[in-house]
Amino acid sequence: DAKVPEDSDMRGQWGRRPQETIDRANELLDNFAGMLAKRGLRVDRPTCIDHSLPATTPDFHTDSQFGCMPPRDVLLTVGHEILEATMSYRCRWFEYLNYRPLMQQYWNEDPNFRHEAAPKPRLTDADYHPDYLSEKIGVAKRLKWAEEKFFVTTEEEPLFDAADVLRFGRDLVVQHGFTTNLKGIDWLRRHFPDHRVHAVNFPGDPYPIHIDATFTPLRPGLILNNPQRRLPQDQRDMFERNGWEIIDAAQPSHNSPPPLCYSSTWLSMNVLVLDPKTVCVEASEVYQAEQMDKLGMNVIPVDLRDAYAFGGGLHCCTADVYRDGECEDYFPKA
Template identity: 50%
Template sequence: MPPRDVLLTVGNEILEATMCYRSRWFEYLCYRPILQSLFNADPNMRWEAAPKPRLTDASYRHGFWDTYNELPLGEQLERVRNHDLVLTEEEPLFDAADIARCGKDLFVQLSLVTNRSGYEWLKRHFPDHRVHPITFTNTHPLHIDSTWVPLRPGLVLHCGERPAEPELMGYFRANDWEIVEAVQPESWEHKQRLSFCSPWLAVNMLSLDPKTLCIEEKEARLADQLTQYGFEVVPVPFRTVAPFGGGLHCATVDIEREGVLEDYFPVRYGRF
C-alpha cells in the first residue's frame, strides 16, 4: 500500500530504498512494472536502486525490544539522540519515507528503520544536495512524514509531541520559515483498535500544490487550522486504511512534477 516508503523521487530520479524489515524486502517488485514504463517513456528518467541489504542477524541488535520499552523516558530519548536503536551499522539501511525533501536540502530522520550508514549512502549518492541527519523527541521514530511536514516554501507543520532538535528549528527560522505546531488530531479521541499507527497519522497529508492539501475527512480541527493559513483543504475518507499502516502521504508517490530545483535554505546555521 505505501509506495512512498519504498520509492524516493529526487529531480528526474526515482530511487528504490533498501528497507530494513525482512517482511518488506520484496516490496520493491510491486512497483517495477511502473518504473519500467516510466523508464521506457522518458529518456531523461534515472532509475536507481540502493544496495539491497542482506538483513542478516548482524543488522539488528539482539534483544533490543526486550529491554528498550522498559527503559525510563529519558534513557529512551537519549538513545534516540545517539541513534542507539535496533539497527546496527552493518550495512546501509533506510526507508524512503524517512526523507523530507525541500529543494536542495534532504532531511533524513535517523530512526528504527534508517541508520547512519543509510544516511551516509544517501549523502554520497546525492552530492548536489545538502543531506542532513536529524532526530526528534520521539521514543519510537518511524518515518518523518507524520512528524515534520513541509506544506509550502516557508511553512512547515510539526507534531508538538515530538519537538525537533534546536539546531533544526534554528536552521528553518534563520531562513525565514514559519514552524507551526499541528493541532491535536481528531483520531486522538477514537484511535482504532488493532492499528499500529500513531494518531499523528492525521498530519500524513498529500500536498497537490502550494495551496491545496488532501487530508483525512474526519480531521476537522486540522482542516480549520490549515484553512487559516490560506490552504484549500480537500477531505478524503481514509480512516480505515490506517490500521494497515499508512495515511494519504504514505499511499502516494510523486512521479511527475513541474518546476526547477530551488534553494530554500541559503543561510547556514549550526551544523546545517
C-alpha cells in the first residue's frame, strides 16, 4: 500500500475488481485493438487466467493475483526472441501463463522464433528488504534511498520486469529500481551478449517501477523524460555523445489518477509510437498531444483512461512482436 496515495480508494483493496470497471476497461481495450487493426496492424490478445484466485508456491502465498492488461511488463522482444521476464511481484509470478498460447502459436508459425523464459525467482522474504514499504517512512527518505540506489528488492537472485527495458537497436537501457535489481540487469547482459546493456536510474522517483512513464523514446535522436525524474547527467552522456536530444515531457492533464488506480498521473507520457511520425496518446492528455504535434508527430487520440487501473497506459497494454527493419546501432560513440 505504500505506493498508493493516502486518500486513494485503492488502499487496502485486493481481489476481483468491480464488474462494471472490468467491462469498461475491456470495452476500451477492444476499441484500441480495433483501431490498430484498421491501420493494418495484426493484434493478438492473451488468454486470461483467473487472477482473482490465490497464488501459492512452496515459498510464498498471496491471496490474489494481478491481471493481464499490461503484456509489456512480462514480454521482451529482442530480435527473433521473446523473453519472459522473471517478474518481481509475488502476485505476478504466474502471469506468463496468459501468454503461453500465443508463444505456442508463434512457435508453430515462425521457424526462426525463439521462446525463452528467464529463471523463475523463488521470491522468498530474502528478496525484499523488511519494512521498506512501511507507512512510517516519508517521501524525503524514499527519495534519498532512490538516489542511493537502495530499493525494496535485494540482490538475492536475478529479478527484472520487461517494462524496465528500453530497446535501442543494439543497446538495451534498463532501469535499476523496485522491479529490476542489479543481478537482473547482469542476467540480461549475459543473456544478450550481442547487445550492450546499460543500467540507468531516476533519483526523482521514490517508487521506481517500470521505465515507460519516465523515459520514452519517440524516434531516433529524440527522447521524452519525466521532468520530475530526470536522468542524471553522467548517464545522459551516452545519449548526448551520439546526438540524442532529451526533452521534458508535457505536464499531465490530470492532478490525480482515476479511481482504483495505483499508477501516477505520468501515464500521460506512456504513449505508443507506431512509427517515427505516428504516436498514440491517451485522448484526455491534451498537453501531451499538443507537445507531440509541435514535435512533428501525427497524433492518434485513444480513450484509455478508464483502463489505467488494470495496469497502465497505451505503452503498457501493448507489446510489439513483429516489426520491420534492421537492428541499428544508435550509439556508435561509446
